Amino acid sequence: MAGPSAAAYIPKQQTLTLPVLRDAAEGCEGCDLYRDATQTVFGEGPANAAVMIVGEQPGDNEDRQGRPFIGRAGELLDNVLERAGLHRREVYITNVVKHFRFERKNGRRSSLKPTMGQIRACLPWLEKEVELVRPKVLVCLGAVAAQAIISPDFRITQQRGEVFKTTWAPWTMATLHPAALLRIPDELQRHEAVERFVQDMTQVATQQHRVA
Numbered sequence: 001m002a003g004p005s006a007a008a009y010i011p012k013q014q015t016l017t018l019p020v021l022r023d024a025a026e027g028c029e030g031c032d033l034y035r036d037a038t039q040t041v042f043g044e045g046p047a048n049a050a051v052m053i054v055g056e057q058p059g060d061n062e063d064r065q066g067r068p069f070i071g072r073a074g075e076l077l078d079n080v081l082e083r084a085g086l087h088r089r090e091v092y093i094t095n096v097v098k099h100f101r102f103e104r105k106n107g108r109r110s111s112l113k114p115t116m117g118q119i120r121a122c123l124p125w126l127e128k129e130v131e132l133v134r135p136k137v138l139v140c141l142g143a144v145a146a147q148a149i150i151s152p153d154f155r156i157t158q159q160r161g162e163v164f165k166t167t168w169a170p171w172t173m174a175t176l177h178p179a180a181l182l183r184i185p186d187e188l189q190r191h192e193a194v195e196r197f198v199q200d201m202t203q204v205a206t207q208q209h210r211v212a
């Protein structure tokens with residue numbers, strides 16, 4: 001039996017555009033996440049971006065404001081992009097899952113990892129975003145994105161920085177999620193991890209001009 005899916009919400013018209021796709025995603029009830037989330041958080045960025053960055057799912061701030069990567073992880077990402085010579089306005093930024101999955105704990109909403117069923121249900125949106133943007137370079141942030149896009153067996157600690165040719169983009173790479181970097185308690189280790197993140201993104205910045 002087919003599981004939950006966003007497929008039925010994808011507009012059928014032949015000349016699909018990102019704004020049309022985004023509007024359609026606003027009404028997505030393809031899995032149960034829409035019930036508790038505030039809104040769909042769709043990708044944003046130019047339709048002709050050479051680089052696409054894919055995170056896991058919106059966080060608390062993103063859910064309230066309706067934009068991807070605008071909380072603390074987004075701030076770190078913006079900063080690292082600038083240091084790598086990539087500007088946020090030039091890249092397309094999105095998530096594997098478009099609604100916030102959370103639990104309430106001590107009066108706060110804490111992120112919960114999306115289930116396999118929710119990830120699978122949401123993938124039709126990402127497939128269409130990739131079809132419309134056709135990025136040369138695709139960067140997965142964290143294991144959830146890497147396992148959805150590169151391989152279910154992807155091990156982020158061992159394979160971060162490796163380059164893959166995937167059906168999504170000719171040059172696909174995964175690196176750590178900025179939220180994971182922010183959780184490193186030791187200041188020196190955190191600093192080193194951020195520097196490696198800058199190196200990965202610098203590789204991305206170089207590749208965007210090379211990949212045909």
Ligand code: URA
Nearest residue numbers: 055056057059068069
């Ligand atoms: N983490 C993500 O993976 N995506 C966001 O948009 C924000 C935080």
